[in-house]
Amino acid sequence: MRLVVDLNKCQGYAQCAFLAPDVFAMHGEEALTYNPRVDEEQRENVARAVAACPVQAILADALDAPGEMAAAPGEEESHGR
């Protein structure tokens, strides 16, 4: 599961760090750090954190959409760095 926190919205309420401490952590009083790639066993906790965030700053998806991406990298990768 991939996730991103909109840190413009985040106001450091720390509900996420309380509900999913393996994913979210406070760095100091207000600043949030998080792991943007979440293991499956954290899915429940992350879902709770998403729901509990007072400013709705957490966006997560299910890790089930690689299908449309898969075609691209293979053949074009050689043109990259």
Place this chain on the structure above:
Amino acid sequence: MAADAFLTWLRREGRIVIVGASLAGLRAAETLRDEGFEGSLTMIGDEPYEPYDRPPLSKSVLLGKASPAHTELPRRRPVDAKWRLGVAATGLDMAAKRVLLADGDEVEYDRLLIATGVRARPWPRQAEAELDGVFVLRTRDDAAGLQRRLMASPRRVFVIGAGFTGSEIASACRARDLPVTVAERADAPLVGALGGVVGAVAAELHRENGVDLRTGVMVTGLEGDSVGRVRAAHLSDGSTVETDVVVVSLGATRNTEWLAGSGLGAGPRGIACDAGCRAFDFRGIVTDDVFVAGDVARSPHPLFGYQFLSLEHWGNAVTQAEVAAHNMISSSTDRRPHMWVPAFWSSQFGVNIKSVGVPSMGEEILITQGSLAERRFTGAYGYQGRVIGAVTFDNSRWLQFYQGLIETAAPFPPAFLTVDRRPEGRQPVPADFPDPSLPTHGPTVTLSGYSPADRRLVFKPAHP
């Protein structure tokens, strides 16, 4: 009407190409599909990776809390696009409506969105920039390389530039207990964005956390050993710092070179566009089929005197992409302006730094809440008698209130007296930004060598 018929056709079977497969590109693609675009969508990105998020690269990743390979952006919805990743766009033929790619392919469009962003400004001397151990931090590959090197317990990390990225890197190094030296040309960190009053607080933060902060100095050269690894940095005050990792954090350069000769109004400061994200051509005429969003865009903002602002802000990339995507498939009367109030954040040394508006336009600053000494405060910036920006250190819940003041051009200094105690007093003080009319580094050039054959120009940075 013909225009309506065209739009109906465009939405149903038109071809939209997005150059730039990062935050702005992805959010634009999602918005297009959200708003019912059913035609073909092509995403072009020069990196081989699907769209990923960059802010964690200088924070969670360097702190060892996330992998640089796993910051891909979540999807708000499937975008059903053809992805051309790992291939750069190299040119634009506006007359033929074609994007040229590095692999020789050409992609035709009916509407084009340019979201090519910025890249890290490299160390200017190429031979020194190529030394082993010299990094910039912008991409996922940069972060992976730097993280590997930090894990190998270097003797000392040397950071050139104490802007937001440089400060975050120094903060991560100290959190990992690595010795770190930061060299900054100005008198304090963050001065360009927040001014000298707040910069002084940032300098304290660095020093209290054990950073060897050198201000008012320039780096005159990087020195390598016999096998090409960096071993020392030389400073303009004559000192030398032994180091085995150097991170160059000198800001960013806009990715517009590929548009040279295209006829678009694109240059080192970005691509000029109107408030509806439509690109200008170099004659100042607005185009109707080329749109711009994200860090590479430069658009006029009515709240800030119609200045053309180019913002390297995460939230700007998101909202500008949404506006651009909406306007690309809407008739002229349905189009929306991009009027996002600039906002950014940084997290360093455990302090949450946030800002709204354009502090760097501020002439004066008033600490309206909290205190500088506690490093928990709100500062309001004033410009010509109105509030133009605000910054908070660990005080972010107040930011929305100040955004309201900025949006309504509230008077400065603010009239309220009862919000909080003000140990710093009720008189605004100069915000202490560098004078933009003065050259920042007053270089001098000297001639050296005796015979005409080996006379050379030598650059001598001025002493502070």
